Amino acid sequence: MTNAELSERRSAAVARGVGVATPLFAQKAKNAELWDSEGRRFIDFAGGIAVVNTGHSHPRVVEAVKNQIDHFSHTCHQVAPYENYVELAEKLNAAAPGDFPKKTMFATTGAEAVENAVKIARAFTGRQAVIAFSGGFHGRTFMGMSLTGKVQPYKAGFGAMPGDVWHVPFPMAPHGITAEDSLAAIDGLFKADVDPARVAAIIIEPVQGEGGFYPAPPELMRELRALCDKHGILLIADEVQTGFARTGKLFAMEHHDVAADLTTMAKSLAGGYPLSGVVGRAEVMDAPQPGGLGGTYGGSPLGIAAALAVLEVIRDEDLCARAEKLGDTLKSRLSSMQNEVPELADIRGPGFMVAAEFIDAEGTPLPQMATAVRDEAMERGLILLTCGVYGNVIRFLSPITIEDEVFAEALDILGDSLRAAKAAQDARADAA
Template identity: 50%
Template sequence: MNNAQLNELKERYVAKGAASPATAFADRAENSLIWDADGKRFIDFAGGIGVLNIGHRHPKVVQAVKDQLDKVMHTCQTVMPYEGYVKVAEKLAQVVPVRGDAKVMLVNSGAEALENAVKIARAATGRNNVICFDGGYHGRTFMTMAMNGKVAPYASDFGTMPGCVFRAGYPVPEHGISEEESIRRLKMVLKTDANPRDTAAIVLEPVLGEGGFYAAPASFLRKIREICDEHGIMMIVDEVQSGFGRTGKLFAIEHSGVEPDLMTMAKSMAAGMPISAIVGTDKHMDASGANSLGGTYAGSPVSCAATLAVLEVFEEENILARSQALGDKLAARFAKWEQRFDAVVYPRNLGSMAAFELNNEQGEPAPELAGELCKRAREQGLILLSCGMFGNTIRFLMPVTIEDEILEEGMAIIENSLEAMVGSKASATA
C-alpha cells in the first residue's frame, strides 16, 4: 500500500489521540535511513525518540531476534522462566551504577519501569510521597502523568491525577532556575508539602528528555543524594531517554559519580524491541512480597535476546566513544549556527544528547520557529523533533552509528532551512 492509502486507513481506524500527524509511512529502514511506502528516503534524526542509538536493524540484533524466534517466543517468566531474562538481569546488575549489590526487574516500557520503581520505593520505605521536577517526563500511565513536569499534551484530557506527588524546579539557568534556587525549592517542598518522614523517593532525569535536553550539574546530583541520605529518601534516576550511550557514558548519571538507589531504563536498551528495566540495591528490590511485581509480557524472550546483543555491540563497536565524537561534531556545528543565526540560542550537549533553542526577535521562546524548522526538514527528507517546556527546543537523537556523509546531509538541510527562515546575521545587516 502507498502513503495515500495508508492515510485513509489511519483516518478511518486509528484513534485521534494516538494517530501520527505524519503522512509518510515507514516501509523499510537501515541504520540512519528510512524509506516510506512511496519509496522516498528520509534521514532519521529522531531515532524513534531515542530508541535507536545503534541504528535501525543492527545486523547483530536482527540475528539475535531471529535466533530466539526459532526457540521460544513467550512463556511468561513468572510461569516458566528462561535464560534470557536472568542473563539480562546479570549483565545489568554488573554495569548499572546503583548502590551496593544490584537486582533487576524487567518490564515493557519506560512508563511501566517508573510505575514499578515507585511501587518498590513505597514498599522499601513504607512511605507514600514522591517528589519530581519541573520539565521531567516519566510516561503516560496515570502515576507517571502525575509525575510529569508538563501538563499538555500528556494529562490535559484525563481528569484527576494520583496524589502524593510533589514537584520542585529543575536547574535550568537559561530559564531562571539556578542550581541553588532548585535546591531551595526542593527543601521548601520538604517543609511545606512533603514531610520527609512520609516521602518515599525523589525521582529525576539526569538530563531532561522531553523537558529540553538540559543536563543537571554533577554538584546538583550530589546534593540530591545528600538530601536523600539525610532523610532516608530513595533516589530514583530515570535514564529512559539518556541511557544506553546517548551521553557518551552507558548512563548519564555516570558523569557525576553519584550512585542512586534505583534506576529505570528502556528505549535504546534493545534497539527497537520493547523492554525496560528497574535496577536497584538488592534490599530495596526485594522489599515487596512474592509475586508482587511482574507482568504477562515482562522481559519477553525476544526482547531479552535483543538486549544482550545490544550490550555486545556496545563493547565490539566502541559505541560510547562514537557517541562522544558525534556530540563533539554537533557542538561544533551548533556553535557556528549560534554565531550565524540570531534565532539559535542555548546550544548544549552531553555526548550526543544535543539540542539548541529557537527564539524570536524579542528574545522569547519561539515554538512556531521550531515547528516550521521541523516541517521544512521533513519536506526535504529529514526527520527532526522539537521538545522543551516552551516547545522551542530542537533535539538530536540520530543513531550514534550514523555515517559521516548522512550526518552532513542532514545538518545541511537544517542549516539551509534556518537561512531561509530567519536569515544569517551577515545577510540581515547587509
C-alpha cells in the same frame, strides 16, 4: 499507497489521541535511513524517540532475535523462566552505576519501569510521597502522568492524578532557573507541604528528555543524594531516554559522582524491541513480596535477546566514544551558525544527546522557529523532533551507528533548514 491515503485510513481507524509527529508512513529502515510508503528516503534524527541508538535493524540484533524465535518466543517468565533473563540481569547489575550489590526486574515499557520503581520505593520505605521535576516526562500511565511535569498534552482531560506527588522546578539555565532554585523549592516543600519523613523517593532524569534536553547540574545531583541520605529517601534515576551510550556513557548517571538507588531503563535497551527494566540496590529491589512485580510480557525473551546483542554492539563498536565524537561535531556545526541565526540561543547536551533552543533577543521562546526548522528539514529529507516546556527546542536523536557520510549529509540539510527558517522568521517580522 501514498502517505496521504494512509493518513486518511489512519484517521478513520485509529484513536485521535495517538498523535504522530510526521506525515510519512514508514516502509523500510536501515541504520539511520528510513523510506516511506512512496519510496522517499529520509535520514532519521528521531530514532524512534531514542530507541534505536544501535540503528534500525542492526544485523547482530536481528540475528539474536531470529535465533531466539527458533527456540521460543514466550513462556511468561513467572511461569517458566529462562536463562537469558538472568544473564541480562547479571550484566545490568554489573554495568549500572553504584558500588553496591544490585538486582534487576524487567517489564515492557518505560512507563512500566517508572511505575515499578515507585512501587519498589514505597515497599522498601513504607512511605507514599514522591517528588518529581517540572518539565520531566515519566510516561502516560496514571502514575507516569502524575510524575510528568507537563500538562499539555499528557494530563489534559484525564481527571485527577494520583496524589502525594510533588513537583519542583528543574534547572534551565536559558530561563534563569538554577540548581539552587530547585533545592530551595524542595526545602520549601518540606516546610510547607510534605514531611520529608513521608517521602519515598525523588525521581529525576539526568538529562530531561521531553522537557528540553536540559542536563542536571552536578551540584544538584550531589545535593539530592545528600538530601536523600539525610531523610531516608530513595533517589530514582529515570534513564529511559538517556541510557545506552546516548550521552557518551552507558548510563548518564556515570557523568555524576553519586549513584541512584534505583535506575529505570527502556527505549534503546533492546534496540527497537519492547523491553524495560529497573535495576537497583539489592535490598531495595527485594522489598516487594513475590508476585508483587512482573507482568505477562515483562522480560520478553525476544526483547532480552535483543538487549544482550545491543550491549555487545555498544561495547564492540565503542558507541560511547562515537556518541562523544558525533555530538561534538553536531554542536560545532550548530555553533558555527549562531551568527547567521542568532535566535539559536543555546546548544547543549552531553554526548550525542544534543539540543538546540530558539529564543529571541528579549528572552522570549520561539516555538514557531523550532517548528519551522523541523518542517524545512522534513521537506529536505531529514526527520527532526521538537521538545521543551515551550516547544522551542529541536532535539537530535540519530542512531549512534550512523555512517559518517550520512551524518555529513544530514548536517548539510540541517544548515539549509536553519537558514530557510531564519529567512521565514525575518519575513514575518518585516511583514508585522
